[in-house]
Amino acid sequence: MSNLKIQITRNENKKEKVPADQLIFGRTFTDHMFIADYTEGIGWHDHRIIPYQPVTLDPSATIFHYGQTVFEGMKAYLSDDGIVRLFRPEENMKRMNNSCDRMSMAKIDEEHALEALKQLIEVDKEWIPSEPGTSLYIRPFMIATESHLGVSASLTYSFIIIMSPVGSYYKEGIHPxxxxxxxxxxxxxxxxxxxxxxxxxxxxxxxxxxxxxxxxxxxxxxxxxxxxxxxxxxxxxxxxxxxxxxxxxxxxxxxxxxxxxxxxxxxxxxxxxxxxxxxxxxxxxxxxxxxxxxxxxxxxxxxxxxxxxxxxxxxxxxxxxxxxxxxxxxxxxxxxxxxxxxxxxxxxxxxxxxxx
CATH class of the missing domain: 3.20.10.10 (D-amino Acid Aminotransferase, subunit A, domain 2)
Structure with missing residues (x-):
């Protein structure tokens, strides 16, 4: 059982939801996002759920110059029985760490990442569409944030989760x-x-x-x-x-x-x-x-x-x-x-x- 403590700041200015039949993949985002920061020698800290907002980085941040970033893609589904379901989320977190290893980035605590995701979904549960073919697309990602123009692995990172209600990825749907x-x-x-x-x-x-x-x-x-x-x-x-x-x-x-x-x-x-x-x-x-x-x-x-x-x-x-x-x-x-x-x-x- 995860003992992760997450500070939650609720969004006071909630967005208007897009009708399910008008959803375009990856264009609409929920009211909140999760962020945790990593510092070499300290580890992951400041786990928080905050209103969805821009991320501020120094122009010399490693991500902009040397491409240290990884991401995952997963979905949450709302069924007619009212239960929200995730599909093999532990596999996504495991693969994210494999990606981090290849890119010389800090690894996440997979159990904590799943707990953070669950809490974020609970906060934005009303955003999960239930119509056939719809779901809540989830994008966990990590970026290198150290301000340094040397070709070396960053010493600081941000792990972020954003979510987007979606319909079919292809307009053709299941059609060839x-x-x-x-x-x-x-x-x-x-x-x-x-x-x-x-x-x-x-x-x-x-x-x-x-x-x-x-x-x-x-x-x-x-x-x-x-x-x-x-x-x-x-x-x-x-x-x-x-x-x-x-x-x-x-x-x-x-x-x-x-x-x-x-x-x-x-x-x-x-x-x-x-x-x-x-x-x-x-x-x-x-x-x-x-x-x-x-x-x-x-x-x-x-x-x-x-x-x-x-x-x-x-x-x-x-x-x-x-x-x-x-x-x-x-x-x-x-x-x-x-x-x-x-x-x-x-x-x-x-x-x-x-x-x-």
């Missing part, structure tokens, strides 16, 4: 999206920071996304940075393919993020006795599977969209239409089951859900 296979730009390589949720990984994706947007594609499919032939991620999501009855997903290789939705999907498939394999997957294999009629389904997985079916892939001028551009049976079953577990309408045989 079009994906452009990226052959020029690289997201990450083994030994780099691809396994950490750090800002630079996402900044390096923006140029390729611009190209995809111009072509009418929702996301890009990333290939490995060495041979440019093996599939890694789709946008900021992990990716799965159903080929001839077997589900395959790229194996974690030092440049692919260890997605929490990814590991949940793998566990769920094994629970259903659906063959699932983690291994190298090349675009040549996908092309051959398409040509021989064995490419049954493809989908991305992640916290924001949960399951995002892929209806079309474009690679080197070729178009591959997956399942006639329609949502596959397995994709739909996975989506319904996972979101059902998250909302409390489907039995959770794995103990994934934390009820508040």
């Amino acid at each position: 999206v079009k994906i452009l296979v990226e052959s020029e730009y690289v997201r990450a390589v083994a030994g780099g920071t691809g396994t950490a949720k750090t800002a630079g990984n996402y900044a390096s994706c923006l140029k390729a996304q611009e190209v995809a947007d111009l072509g009418g594609y929702a996301q890009v499919l990333w290939l490995d940075g060495i041979e440019r032939k093996y599939i890694e991620e789709v946008g900021s999501m992990n990716v799965f393919f159903k080929i001839g009855g077997e589900v395959v997903t790229p194996a974690l290789n030092g440049s692919i993020l260890d997605g929490i939705t990814r590991k949940s999907i793998i566990q769920l498939l094994k629970h259903w006795d659906v063959p699932v394999t983690e291994r190298k997957v090349s675009m040549e294999e996908i092309r051959e599977a398409y040509r021989t009629g064995k490419l049954d389904e493809a989908f991305g997985t992640g916290t924001a969209a949960v399951i995002s079916p892929i209806g079309e892939l474009r690679w080197k001028g070729e178009l591959f239409y997956v399942n006639n551009g329609e949502t596959g049976e397995l994709s739909k079953k996975l989506y319904d089951t996972l979101t059902g577990i998250q909302k409390g309408t489907v039995q959770d045989p794995f103990g994934w859900v934390v009820e508040l």
